[in-house]
Amino acid sequence: MKTAVLVIDVQRGLCDDPPRPHEAGEVIERINALTVRARAAGAPVAFVQHENAVDLEFDSERWQLADALQVDAADTRIRKTTPDSFLRTPLEAWLMGQGVRRVVVCGYSSEFCVDTTVRRAAALGYEVVLAADAHTSHDKPHATGAFIRAHHNATLSDITSFGVRISAVDSAKIALGD
Template sequence: MKTAVLVIDMQRGLYDDLPRPHEAAEVARRVNALAGRARAAGVPVAFIQHENDVDLEFDSERWQLSSALEVDSRDTKIRKTTPDSFLRTPLEAWLAEHAVQRVVICGYSSEFCVDTTTRRAAALGYEVVLAADAHTSHDKPHATGAFIRAHHNATLADITSFGVPIRAVASADIAF
């Protein structure tokens, strides 16, 4: 099954600023390992970058990808303005161009853009593998980043109504 890796919103202004998200360094290492294995297998990798007019202006320093990421010249970059990586972006056309049927999703933030993109991908008929230890969030007043990630791993993987599987899998166990 043709696969693509989607790395969501791991940008300097969201990911590198202090305080950093839960397990920020570890998640970046896992994302880099996952993307490296994907590239070695000929699987396309897309880095999706959020932007707005307030603090993530296009091409600003804060908009750039995290300094912890290893980006290859073969990778694609996709701009977005909502939590949904598909809405008003070229993502769906890019996936179709590569005949993708399954997406591996990782990045930031578990409860916003990772969650929304996972649900939208499944709604569009893509099988989804959520890299269970390679997405993260900041601690919030009501829940820690660790809890938020665990909650979304359990919740998203429990959704069956889209008719395609959503599986939460440790990044080291994702095969291409």
Template sequence: MNLALVVIDVQRGLFEPQPPPADADAVVARINALAQKAREAAAPVVFVQHERGGDLEAESEGWALHPALQVVEGDHRIRKTTPDSFLRTGLDEVLSFCGVEGVVLCGYATEFCVDTTTRSAAAHGYHVVLASDAHTTHDKAHADAAQIRAHHNATLPAIRSFGVGIRALPAAEIAFAG
């Protein structure tokens, strides 16, 4: 199956304010490792950037990708304004043009943009692999970030009604078709 890596909202304005998202440095390192594996397999790598007023104003310092992300020429960039990386963006067109049948998803924030994009990808007919240790969020009043991540890693793969699979795998176990 032809896969693409989709990196969601790993931006300065979301990762640099204190406190950073949980496990942020390790998550970015795992994303870079996934991107390297994808490129070695000639799989598309797509960076999605959220934009809104204030700290994520388009083209602002906060909107920029996290400086530790390894972005290379040929990687795709998608802008979005909702938690859904497919809604009113060119993501589906890029993936279709590249002959992609499935996506590996990672990034920020687990319970918002990662969750919504996972469901939307499945609704668009893409098989989904959620990189279980390469998405993150901030602690919330009701649950800490580790609990939120564990919850989504357990519940999203239980959704079967889209007709395509959703799996959660550690980044080290994910392979891209060549």
């Protein structure tokens, strides 16, 4: 089954600016290792970038991908304006054009854009692998970033009603390629 890696919102204004999200540096290292393996296996990689008129204006310094991310010229970039990486974007058409039926999701923010993209991908019939150690969030008054990640790993992988598998797997253990 052809797989693509989706890196969600790992941008300077969200991941590099202080305070940084939980394990931001380690998460970016895991994403880099995952995308290097994906490219070597022939799996396409897409970087999804959120934008808004308030603090993530298109092409602004804060909108750019995080400094430590390793991006290849062959990688795809997708712009979005909602937590859903599919809504009003070319993501689904790109996946279909690549023959993808399985997506690996990683990035920022576990409880918003990562969660929404995982659910939407499953609703569209894609098998989803959540890179369990390669998504993150900022600490909130009600929960730490570590707890938010653990919670989403448990709850998303427990959803069966979409009719496709959603699993949460450590990034180094994710099988890539066809």
